Amino acid sequence: MAIIPSLPYTLESIAYASALGLLSMGLSLTFATTRVANFAHADFAMVGSVVMLFLIDRFYYLHHGWGVFLTGSIVGGIFGGITGLLTYLIVLKPLADKGTSSLGLMIATFGIDIILMNLLTLILDTAHGVHIPKLIGASVSSYEPILSLRGYRVFGYTIVLPIAAVLLTVIFHLFLTRTKFGIAMRATIENPDLASVLGVNVNLVYMVSWFFSGFLAGVAGALMAFAFKGVDPAVSALIIVSVFAGSIVGGLESVYWGLIGGFLVGLVEKLGMTIINSIYRQYFVLHLGAPNVSLLNYEKLLSLGLVVIVLLYAPQGLAGVDWGRLARRLGLKKPVEGGG
Amino acid sequence: MPGEDIVRVEGLNAGYGRFHILFDIDLDVSRGEIFVIVGPNGSGKSTLLKTLFGLTKVYSGRILFEGHDITRMPPHARAKMGLAYLPQVGNVFSELSVAENLKMAGYTLDSSVLDEKIREVLEIFPFLKDKLNAKAKTLSGGQRQLLAMAMALIREPKIFMFDEPTAGLAPKAAQEVVDRILWLRRELGKTVILVEQNAKLALEIGDRAILLVSGRIAFKGKASELLSDKELGKRYLGLKG
Numbered sequence: 289m290a291i292i293p294s295l296p297y298t299l300e301s302i303a304y305a306s307a308l309g310l311l312s313m314g315l316s317l318t319f320a321t322t323r324v325a326n327f328a329h330a331d332f333a334m335v336g337s338v339v340m341l342f343l344i345d346r347f348y349y350l351h352h353g354w355g356v357f358l359t360g361s362i363v364g365g366i367f368g369g370i371t372g373l374l375t376y377l378i379v380l381k382p383l384a385d386k387g388t389s390s391l392g393l394m395i396a397t398f399g400i401d402i403i404l405m406n407l408l409t410l411i412l413d414t415a416h417g418v419h420i421p422k423l424i425g426a427s428v429s430s431y432e433p434i435l436s437l438r439g440y441r442v443f444g445y446t447i448v449l450p451i452a453a454v455l456l457t458v459i460f461h462l463f464l465t466r467t468k469f470g471i472a473m474r475a476t477i478e479n480p481d482l483a484s485v486l487g488v489n490v491n492l493v494y495m496v497s498w499f500f501s502g503f504l505a506g507v508a509g510a511l512m513a514f515a516f517k518g519v520d521p522a523v524s525a526l527i528i529v530s531v532f533a534g535s536i537v538g539g540l541e542s543v544y545w546g547l548i549g550g551f552l553v554g555l556v557e558k559l560g561m562t563i564i565n566s567i568y569r570q571y572f573v574l575h576l577g578a579p580n581v582s583l584l585n586y587e588k589l590l591s592l593g594l595v596v597i598v599l600l601y602a603p604q605g606l607a608g609v610d611w612g613r614l615a616r617r618l619g620l621k622k623p624v625e626g627g628g
Numbered sequence: 629m630p631g632e633d634i635v636r637v638e639g640l641n642a643g644y645g646r647f648h649i650l651f652d653i654d655l656d657v658s659r660g661e662i663f664v665i666v667g668p669n670g671s672g673k674s675t676l677l678k679t680l681f682g683l684t685k686v687y688s689g690r691i692l693f694e695g696h697d698i699t700r701m702p703p704h705a706r707a708k709m710g711l712a713y714l715p716q717v718g719n720v721f722s723e724l725s726v727a728e729n730l731k732m733a734g735y736t737l738d739s740s741v742l743d744e745k746i747r748e749v750l751e752i753f754p755f756l757k758d759k760l761n762a763k764a765k766t767l768s769g770g771q772r773q774l775l776a777m778a779m780a781l782i783r784e785p786k787i788f789m790f791d792e793p794t795a796g797l798a799p800k801a802a803q804e805v806v807d808r809i810l811w812l813r814r815e816l817g818k819t820v821i822l823v824e825q826n827a828k829l830a831l832e833i834g835d836r837a838i839l840l841v842s843g844r845i846a847f848k849g850k851a852s853e854l855l856s857d858k859e860l861g862k863r864y865l866g867l868k869g
């Protein structure tokens with residue numbers, strides 16, 4: 289067994305990291321705007337996964353074609369976005385208007401998490417035996433295009449997810465920098481009082497940020513449906529840990545650093561753990577007689593370890609690091625006159 | 629109608645929640661004048677400006693703007709009526725570029741009107757032309773104050789309320805800001821309410837002034853009178869007697 293992971297596994301890891309990037313980006317967005325640490329965020333993704341399941345079941349023409357990704361992403365994203373928007377409007381805004389603290393709002397999202405998880409499970413259980421019996425408990429992956437690359441079988445979603453992540457980030461960046469409402473969103477994040485005095489409808493900004501956040505999660509979830517061995521809404525409880533890890537690594541307040549943080553966490557979890565696992569098996573198990581267990585189940589140790597390391601050296605996350613100064617110190621960049 | 633009251637405050641008591649800060653404030657500001665508010669640290673100068681802009685709790689009394697009672701009006705409605713408030717800190721978006729800040733200042737204007745207004749203020753503050761794509765946080769303290777002034781100008785307010793615009797500025801930058809405030813009144817006929825820690829500087833350019841001490845008015849009259857009042861100047865303003 290080689291230490292370097294195989295091509296398909298590397299692509300799957302990058303796809304997973306891309307999905308986490310999208311999720312951490314959305315989590316950071318709603319935190320930056322409304323100061324809510326949203327523990328129901330991974331459930332928005334599961335909404336996208338469930339939508340993808342239903343689409344595949346209902347529309348047979350989508351089978352085995354690349355169109356399934358586009359259709360599923362858009363519809364899953366919209367459903368995820370609506371879930372995010374409703375979460376804000378029905379639960380969080382009324383609480384915030386009553387003066388509930390950020391801590392109180394965070395606890396409310398635990399409740400939303402449980403409600404959404406059960407709702408989705410109920411939907412799938414009800415659908416079981418009625419609409420999509422063949423999909424429940426089986427991998428969705430047999431319904432997507434599979435490529436042959438250098439003699440490997442490569443799942444289509446592993447190609448599409450990174451592309452979707454880059455595309456959505458570019459679109460979101462253009463929205464934030466080129467449109468009046470996008471600029472208002474950044475202004476509101478920095479100083480909501482000043483923004484509202486200038487005539488910005490701050491509540492609308494908050495609503496849009498919750499929709500976007502849910503949309504990004506919905507897209508990630510729809511495409512990740514192909515990675516799961518059957519869609520189980522309870523998986524959200526595992527994913528949310530990594531999503532938070534990604535946002536915290538990024539610094540919680542910046543959408544771009546959230547994306548990068550999520551991506552890093554995903555890579556470290558998947559690729560990092562595979563490499564460690566291979567080394568463990570090749571040297572410790574084979575030569576030293578260590579217990580023959582798979583370390584792959586302990587991937588969260590790596591992501592949370594990354595969180596600890598980043599927080600130790602950069603308490604504000606990667607967003608708070610003075611990269612120019614770091615580069616100068618490492619000799620990668622010429623010193624700037626008067627800079628420091 | 630120069631000379632007529634633009635702002636009138638009657639029997640005002642205000643504060644933050646149950647922290648009563650301002651007591652029985654009566655004052656009137658004439659159109660086109662520079663009205664100065666001085667006083668020791670913590671005497672309630674900022675609180676008075678915030679109250680005029682609707683950011684504190686008013687317990688009793690009223691605030692009139694051009695004869696309209698605005699005591700219970702929210703801040704954005706006051707902004708629409710022609711009040712501009714430039715707080716001590718946070719009066720520009722530091723993470724946004726200069727151009728984006730100017731756009732935000734005219735958020736409610738039509739884009740054609742806004743473009744025209746932005747061209748106008750860039751003529752008034754030419755240094756901003758070279759900095760349109762720079763983030764506001766990269767500007768110097770004085771430049772940031774001028775950007776805040778430019779942003780306020782885009783909305784064509786009738787009255788500018790400055791909270792310590794020269795605080796922390798080097799003398800040259802402070803002078804530039806003061807010159808601009810004088811220019812606002814001289815060229816555009818705007819009314820200015822100026823809160824300053826640097827009492828000497830403010831009283832020299834002001835028409836009339838009040839001295840706030842522990843949330844009460846201890847002096848009201850000509851700025852020059854307060855400047856030459858050795859007793860008050862020494863006790864409250866650190867002016868040499």
Ligand SMILES: Nc1ncnc2c1ncn2[C@@H]1O[C@H](COP(=O)(O)OP(=O)(O)O)[C@@H](O)[C@H]1O
Nearest residue numbers: 644647649667668669670671672673674675676
């Ligand atoms: N948000 C607030 N909540 C409660 N008290 C405040 C608040 N802001 C200021 N104060 C108090 O109000 C008093 C006047 O403050 P301020 O108006 O800022 O004074 P000045 O601007 O004259 O230095 C001070 O005692 C200050 O501690």
Ligand SMILES: [Mg+2]
Nearest residue numbers: 673674675716
């Ligand atoms: Mg003050």
